[in-house]
Amino acid sequence: MNKPIPSEHDKLQSLYQQAKQPHKMPAALKRRLITECEARDKKPAAWRSWWQLSQLVMGCAAMLLLLSWMQWSPSADLYQIELAASADYQQVQYHRLVEPRAMLISQVGREERLQQLWQRQQEQLQQASSMHTRMAQLQQQEANWQLTICDELQLNLSKELVAQLQLGQSIQSYRGTQWVELELAANGQVLAIRATEQVLHCPHTKAGRRPIIRALAVAG
Amino acid sequence: MLSISLSWAGTLCPDQLMQHYQKTGASKWLDGLIQHCGDDLYHFLLRQSDPALAQDICQQTWLKVMEKRHSFRADSRFKTWLFSMARNALLDELKRQQRWLSSTCPEQLAQPEIECSQSWPVARQQRFEQALRLLPFLQREALMLQLEGFSVGQIASITNELDETVKSRLRYARRFLQARLGEHDE
Numbered sequence: 001m002n003k004p005i006p007s008e009h010d011k012l013q014s015l016y017q018q019a020k021q022p023h024k025m026p027a028a029l030k031r032r033l034i035t036e037c038e039a040r041d042k043k044p045a046a047w048r049s050w051w052q053l054s055q056l057v058m059g060c061a062a063m064l065l066l067l068s069w070m071q072w073s074p075s076a077d078l079y080q081i082e083l084a085a086s087a088d089y090q091q092v093q094y095h096r097l098v099e100p101r102a103m104l105i106s107q108v109g110r111e112e113r114l115q116q117l118w119q120r121q122q123e124q125l126q127q128a129s130s131m132h133t134r135m136a137q138l139q140q141q142e143a144n145w146q147l148t149i150c151d152e153l154q155l156n157l158s159k160e161l162v163a164q165l166q167l168g169q170s171i172q173s174y175r176g177t178q179w180v181e182l183e184l185a186a187n188g189q190v191l192a193i194r195a196t197e198q199v200l201h202c203p204h205t206k207a208g209r210r211p212i213i214r215a216l217a218v219a220g
Numbered sequence: 221m222l223s224i225s226l227s228w229a230g231t232l233c234p235d236q237l238m239q240h241y242q243k244t245g246a247s248k249w250l251d252g253l254i255q256h257c258g259d260d261l262y263h264f265l266l267r268q269s270d271p272a273l274a275q276d277i278c279q280q281t282w283l284k285v286m287e288k289r290h291s292f293r294a295d296s297r298f299k300t301w302l303f304s305m306a307r308n309a310l311l312d313e314l315k316r317q318q319r320w321l322s323s324t325c326p327e328q329l330a331q332p333e334i335e336c337s338q339s340w341p342v343a344r345q346q347r348f349e350q351a352l353r354l355l356p357f358l359q360r361e362a363l364m365l366q367l368e369g370f371s372v373g374q375i376a377s378i379t380n381e382l383d384e385t386v387k388s389r390l391r392y393a394r395r396f397l398q399a400r401l402g403e404h405d406e
Contacts, residue, residue: 008394012348012363012394016348018345019345020263023266024259025278029262033279033282034247034251034254036283037251037286038247
């Protein structure tokens with residue numbers, strides 16, 4: 001059987017392989033690399049745990065950042081207004097305080113944070129130019145307060161909200177029934193309640209309903 | 221136990237060794253990789269530079285293998301990845317030392333026009349090595365990579381060139397070598 005004639009490529013490859021023989025990678029370099037690899041091999045667990053720890057720390061930091069953003073976000077409203085239907089009033093509103101969901105997670109410094117958030121929201125609303133005042137009749141029903149503006153609006157304040165407004169000296173303590181001036185934000189939120197000597201007249205009171213001005217006169 | 225592991229490691233191909241090294245980071249797998257590819261890489265770098273730089277780049281490259289073992293894709297060939305990293309490191313270093321331009325020549329310089337009337341060493345092997353040295357950097361690179369067993373596509377990947385460019389370099393290099401060797405084979 002004849003030996004196959006080597007191609008030009010095979011000849012070159014053979015020459016190339018022979019050329020490589022005297023130029024091997026220095027043994028000292030190989031040893032250095034293996035030693036380095038062994039040194040790295042001995043501490044993979046430490047490296048991994050360091051990596052995992054750093055990931056955990058970064059994750060926690062991101063979570064805290066998100067939580068603080070949620071807590072201090074202007075959208076985290078404390079004040080809630082609910083509307084209800086009524087045959088006697090054009091609109092009935094229930095005003096109460098709600099705790100933003102993000103704040104429920106941590107109880108640490110909760111009260112302080114709530115107060116700060118309340119204060120900030122109040123300041124923002126008071127700075128707005130669309131603030132307006134309305135005359136209303138105030139009636140206290142146990143701890144809840146009810147304010148009425150003729151047959152236009154009945155406004156019910158929860159006891160927590162009353163307490164909060166009193167804490168900020170936005171309202172005084174009243175007894176019984178009396179006329180007040182309501183300071184309202186553009187979104188209908190009550191900012192302050194002040195006693196007034198003025199009396200509201202309701203010329204378009206629905207027939208059959210007791211006029212508020214008359215009731216006040218009776219109370220007086 | 222270690223000797224058994226090492227001998228077993230010796231039967232695996234570089235891609236399998238790299239997969240084991242990637243998973244474990246154990247030095248025995250890197251040792252296997254160096255046994256397989258260390259000499260080839262060193263020789264390639266040596267032909268393209270000098271002993272000191274070849275050693276330096278060789279060390280850098282294997283250290284990168286250790287550092288970047290997790291970024292190696294299992295579907296790629298280890299030797300291609302290794303040579304690619306080494307080639308990039310070498311070019312960076314040559315550029316840094318301002319030796320890059322002097323190491324490269326335009327393609328047309330590869331035409332068999334170098335004086336050969338002087339007395340060449342009689343051994344064909346020496347003539348081959350001499351001719352290899354005379355090749356321009358990029359043609360020598362393409363030819364050596366092909367003689368290392370890389371396909372045109374793999375050489376294109378290592379050198380960041382188009383297949384056609386690689387083919388052209390190979391054509392010039394082979395023509396040059398044939399002319400050099402042929403003159404003395406007659």
